[in-house]
Amino acid sequence: MLSYLHGFHAGNFADIHKHHILVCLIEALNRKDKPWSYLETHAGKAVYALDSEQASKTAEFEEGIARLWRAYNLPESVSTYLDQVRQVNENTVLQRYPGSPALVSGMARTTDQLHLMELHPGEAAQLKKVFSGHANVGVHHRDGYEGVLSLLPPKPNRGVVLIDPSYEVKAEYDQVVSFLSKAVKRWPNGCFTVWYPLLSAERWKFMLEKIRCTGIKNILCSELWIGDPQEQGMYGSGMLIINPPWQLDQTLDQSEPWLLELLAQRAGASRRLYWLAPSED
Ligand SMILES: C[S@@+](CC[C@H](N)C(=O)[O-])C[C@H]1O[C@@H](n2cnc3c(N)ncnc32)[C@H](O)[C@@H]1O
Numbered sequence: 001m002l003s004y005l006h007g008f009h010a011g012n013f014a015d016i017h018k019h020h021i022l023v024c025l026i027e028a029l030n031r032k033d034k035p036w037s038y039l040e041t042h043a044g045k046a047v048y049a050l051d052s053e054q055a056s057k058t059a060e061f062e063e064g065i066a067r068l069w070r071a072y073n074l075p076e077s078v079s080t081y082l083d084q085v086r087q088v089n090e091n092t093v094l095q096r097y098p099g100s101p102a103l104v105s106g107m108a109r110t111t112d113q114l115h116l117m118e119l120h121p122g123e124a125a126q127l128k129k130v131f132s133g134h135a136n137v138g139v140h141h142r143d144g145y146e147g148v149l150s151l152l153p154p155k156p157n158r159g160v161v162l163i164d165p166s167y168e169v170k171a172e173y174d175q176v177v178s179f180l181s182k183a184v185k186r187w188p189n190g191c192f193t194v195w196y197p198l199l200s201a202e203r204w205k206f207m208l209e210k211i212r213c214t215g216i217k218n219i220l221c222s223e224l225w226i227g228d229p230q231e232q233g234m235y236g237s238g239m240l241i242i243n244p245p246w247q248l249d250q251t252l253d254q255s256e257p258w259l260l261e262l263l264a265q266r267a268g269a270s271r272r273l274y275w276l277a278p279s280e281d
Contacts, residue, residue: 005054006044006099008054011066041145043117043144044100046099145175160193161187161192191241198236218277
């Protein structure tokens, strides 16, 4: 089933939380001259017009990127992320939002390699169009779990995998666990990051527990709650990071309280940063 289209949600509070962390991960890789690999299981279509029918229908970006666009005194890492959003906007008016592939390719050097998987035919076609002239970006119209697994371990052998399913079907929570247990064995030194929605059914809690039980070490989780849990809709966004770069926890402790204040929607807004599994040493 492929009914989910990210265009309805691009630039919402969850994208801000997820993409800020993603930019921090790429920034950390760029601190060394050595090239890196970026692999993505669920890429979407790279750039989203915020005046499209989809974006206008939900207007979720109003509570996300539109708030950030107007903000000032940004923490350093948030400022780096916003610079990438500016890259896809020609002037001072917010018109487009970059999805994860555009954010990462905007930070990539010519020696870095991107491998993007997208199963939806329309989204994959648009992704191919955006990256048609980019020699270091491979777009694959195929299942992201199988596609990324087949490329592990990648060359260059340092880098990040983003797993960003829509969780349209309950089975996806288990697919993520099964993917991680195989993928981390194939690429033990890779950094893997998984986005998950905080919803009242609390399937994310079971997913995290199953991931913890795989025995994978060195797992950091960041959760941003825009308000108290409620029956309908997503009340928060989570990012799990296996093998995070040195001091990512400190960077997030500096920037996420500011992001929380910006993105809070009602009483009960809060954030959590914790180690789901400690490192081996
Ligand atoms: C949440 S969106 C991705 C958003 C994107 N990662 C970003 O942050 O900008 C999920 C995408 O996964 C695609 N998708 C769903 N199942 C898939 C699968 N098994 N393999 C690859 N892509 C899939 C959907 O078509 C959708 O475009």
